[in-house]
Amino acid sequence: MVLPELPIGETVESGVYWLNDNFGFLMDIFSEFIDMLISGFKDILLFLPPVVFIFIVTVFVYLVSRRDLKLAAGAAIGFLLIENMDLWKLSMETIALVLSSGLVALLIGIPTGILAAKNETVFHVVKPALDFMQTMPSFVYLIPAVIFFGLGNVPGLVATIVFAMPPAIRLTNLGIRQVPVELSEVANAFGTTSLQKLFKVELPVALPTIMAGVNQCIMLSLSMVVIAAMIGARGLGYQVLVGIQRVNIGQGFEAGLAIVIIAILLDRLTQNMTPKK
Template structure:
């Protein structure tokens, strides 16, 4: 047995730190919570307010724009129609709203952070181990501080999802920027391009396929948090799965699980299509 005298617990300091945040900066977290809640409710209001066939047409248009393939476009329409047939349309729109909000915030954080990491060796050496911890930490752990700081509901679910889902976007943005051909960057520099012009005119466009792959992974990881986030008050398909577990209703859980899978397939194919179309664009070389 390991000697008790050598035990060192971080539980106390961590709990004290979180408690100090809650008592000292509670107003900050309330303000953040109010902004995020209004944004996600607005997205949810739009998605739930639109006629179902309009939402399906929008996704079919995105599928066509991303791939220019009728097979994918029709498949997206059929899959979303099947979600409605299963009686999961409203729950799916709630889940989609939460996931879109988490993805938008992840992009706002992840892409600039990835650029910063790519431009600085020091920042990269510090950030990559942190991202390793964020990706390997059990997802349930993120629910505890989110719950303490923001209470029950959609906001802590979104923030826990962001923490879990943003690392792939940071990593692949960093990778995409670093993989840009140095000769292209040198040519742009020789023609008098400023660092910002080179970043936005050369590096980011060439790194777009890799960044889109990171976005795809972020969306998939956000969807994987749907059921976990339902434990702290997030509505939607995850709550339906959780109810199925609690009541041992296999059919209910399976239906909601199918809805999550369909949503994942649709979003995965659309984002992959945008990444591939960028790669195959003849203007890219």
Template sequence: MELTRIPVGEGVEVLVTWIEANFGFLLDVFSDVTDYMISGLNDGLLMFPPILFTLIIAVAAYFIGNKDKRLAIGSAVGLLLLDNLGLWELSMETIALVLSSAFLALLIAIPLGILSAKNEMIFHVLKPILDLMQTMPSFVYLIPAVIFFGLGNVPGLVATIVFAMPPAIRLTNLGIRQVPKELTEVADAFGSTPWQKLVKVELPTALPSIMAGVNQCIMLSLSMVVIAAMIGARGLGYQVLIGIQRVDIGQGFEAGLGIVIIAIILDRFTQHLTPK
């Protein structure tokens, strides 16, 4: 006997259509706000001449890296190479998109991680959703993003947020759960409120784990720039996509090298911001 096919795909299509029909105005507001945020950040980055921006980043790297000259020199050399290759404006677009995506992803992920650590029901509801988000092919996220937001940076940002959130949620949850029981008992003994205990005991203790989640979130956001370029997101990912379409090895390699340089700089910065 042949089993009746479960219309999973059709159900998802109905859900997406319903959301678009009933919450279209909210999606438009979100699209306008995020597009303004990306454009504003991009304009702010491009406001500095490449030499001045490179100098600022090198000085910041020197102090963030505990006066490590290698981090400062490496960051400066990488940024100067981007300028030399003519990839400066595209690189700033990529950084603006990545930082905007990571900021919004963390704005959602860290509170969810805290809630899931405090509430077992929320944890058990979130766990299969996070498994789905991490194992679903990233290309699949592009379809509803295009339906809701059209083409451009905004759908790329939305797809990136969904792709980059799970590690930050998991590591925040893990960090809060690994806070030694003795510390929370001492906080309770001193009459701390749940909010005081969270802010003054649990979050500082869990900060290394949370910062690891921040690092992973930023790296995953950057890894999505090429895929997001397929739905109109600009920046270095779009250059890689053009290189693939034209079978232009040089253009694709240069844009890919630019992504690697940005990834290394962002990775080193977040690693040095993590308390040891």
């Protein structure tokens, strides 16, 4: 070997443990907040009986999808099938994890994308970080999450947030940058402030692109929530993991089918909520 081996792995490991030792109290506060968020969504989703919940969701899908009767009927049939397979509670836990991780990822990702579009320095700092986040294998995120937060839903959700955030940042940045220069010039000519131009001109024009980022963020959240079952995250992902461990084809297939139903519904909903260009 020409060059001596660089202690990259040992350095990263030491840095992770240093953060845990010196900022563990902040991790505990964040963990409590995330746990409350997950529990809140889960309690809301499990509050109503399945039949009532399915009826409300069907009506909601019908209205949001611009009265798409096929999509509404598909949502009703899909959730009835989930209830029939006795996977209702696990499915609601999975949806709660997806909603929690997606919400936090978007609350961080969209403002970061706006800032990156407005400031070239921030963009050049964020871009390589996003490249790193998107090319790093998803399983690697589980290791520091376990060190910081132990086992359970919280570390799974934290790993999911990090994994799902990049598309929201990238597409928000892209949408703001693609706003026609003429519109910005007209806004400036009318004497608008930076915030007025952002909320009344740039965000409305960039909304279709931003919503594409929202869609990708939610889809990645769902895929990572399943992987996070390896570190104790509950829901359908845990059911799939148990099916693999026991070589139970039927159990794994039913849980996988429920995940597919939820994924298709969330994908179609976010697509229909996107304004047409």
